[in-house]
Amino acid sequence: MQLLRNYSLKPFNTFGIDVKANLFARFSSVEELMALLQLPEVKLKEKLILGGGSNILFTKDFDGVVLQNGIKGIKVVHEDDEVAFVKAGGGEVWHDLVLYALAQNLGGLENLSLIPGTVGASPLQNIGAYGVELKDVFHELEAVEVETGDLHTFAGNACGFGYRDSIFKREAKGRYIITSVTFKLHKHHTLNTSYGAIKDTLAQMQVTEPTIQDVSAAVCAIRQSKLPDPKEIGNAGSFFKNPEIPLLLFETLKLQYPDMPSYPVSETTVKVPAGWLIEQCGWKGKVIENYGVHKNQALVLVNYGGATGNKLQELAYAIIRSVEEKFGIALQPEVNII
Ligand code: FAD
Numbered sequence: 001m002q003l004l005r006n007y008s009l010k011p012f013n014t015f016g017i018d019v020k021a022n023l024f025a026r027f028s029s030v031e032e033l034m035a036l037l038q039l040p041e042v043k044l045k046e047k048l049i050l051g052g053g054s055n056i057l058f059t060k061d062f063d064g065v066v067l068q069n070g071i072k073g074i075k076v077v078h079e080d081d082e083v084a085f086v087k088a089g090g091g092e093v094w095h096d097l098v099l100y101a102l103a104q105n106l107g108g109l110e111n112l113s114l115i116p117g118t119v120g121a122s123p124l125q126n127i128g129a130y131g132v133e134l135k136d137v138f139h140e141l142e143a144v145e146v147e148t149g150d151l152h153t154f155a156g157n158a159c160g161f162g163y164r165d166s167i168f169k170r171e172a173k174g175r176y177i178i179t180s181v182t183f184k185l186h187k188h189h190t191l192n193t194s195y196g197a198i199k200d201t202l203a204q205m206q207v208t209e210p211t212i213q214d215v216s217a218a219v220c221a222i223r224q225s226k227l228p229d230p231k232e233i234g235n236a237g238s239f240f241k242n243p244e245i246p247l248l249l250f251e252t253l254k255l256q257y258p259d260m261p262s263y264p265v266s267e268t269t270v271k272v273p274a275g276w277l278i279e280q281c282g283w284k285g286k287v288i289e290n291y292g293v294h295k296n297q298a299l300v301l302v303n304y305g306g307a308t309g310n311k312l313q314e315l316a317y318a319i320i321r322s323v324e325e326k327f328g329i330a331l332q333p334e335v336n337i338i
């Protein structure tokens, strides 16, 4: 447990932004974290919890303490004939947890394969992909309260999960450090292949009776064909959330843009893919110096190497303005801008 000074964060964010933390420490147990929080230097400074840095855009040096979650461990804590409760340390790599579940033949996580980042960050925005969200498999989490050092347990209904949202992104932002998450996984599997691309990919794979392992393989193949690998091109996945708009506004827009895709959310609202809106504004594949908008997915901003967080933030604002002007829809960033 070492306090490192003036420490480069470039290897710790998938955008690859070159900024420094005034202080940096990695903790690998709850006890170590509690001890760190007691250090006078740490107590006095602003704190940022870092997992895999795959949903963060740094726009400047961080003049506080970055605490990196390194708590490992995955185990079944309780099981019966139907379900297994699997508890994972907050610093576990998310996809390693998915691989563990697949190896134990436990269903529920397969659609969430290959999402970058850590288990501890997964509740923050209720990660989701291909028709499944974290809340569908969530049992409870443990978190240390930054102010008091107390360990709390949160059940699902206390987390306020929504689309890419939870209390940890809103009213409880920065107050808790998630140290473990327990998932309720299933021994008898109900597959979710409702997302069209999964069905098509399984058909291409010539799989007629898919298993959870097949669904995971299909999801991995789709993701690899669409999303840039942060090891090759700096990015943080979808930069914006897909906006939910009133049905009335959608129906008006549809008269002018008959191809506008949508997904029903409720009787009065629909979700519109932000990637489509951004593409219609001409941004898809745009390269500005060493950064831009990905050529296969307009929702993903990319750093081709050496771009600053400020430049990417400016690009994000320019995109927000043009979508607002053309469609009257306000995009909201999904990525945490620091
Ligand atoms: P970080 O980026 O390190 O942190 C994100 C936020 O969570 C920060 O505000 C941080 O302070 C906070 N935080 C981190 N750890 C903790 C903790 N233990 N306790 C409290 N707060 C914490 N997301 C999806 O939902 N679905 C996708 O399909 C998806 N695809 C992606 C594809 C790519 C190529 C990339 C790069 C990203 C993608 N993402 C996706 C976004 C990202 O993977 C998730 O948001 C992920 O959960 C972030 O985890 P992380 O450990 O990297 O978090």
Ligand code: EPU
Binding pocket: 128, 129, 130, 131, 226, 236, 237, 238, 239, 240, 241, 242, 261, 273, 274, 275, 276, 277, 279, 284, 296, 297, 298, 299, 334
């Ligand atoms: N589209 C375009 N142009 C584009 C991109 C998308 O027209 O450049 C349209 C197409 O109509 C396409 C639709 O958008 O059919 C949806 O695209 P896609 O299936 O790629 O999904 P998405 O809405 O862009 C969301 C999540 C992803 C998640 C996928 C799969 C958000 C903000 N993004 O993307 O999550 O992996 O669905 O479920 O909800 C992330 O959060 O970082 C992330 C990658």
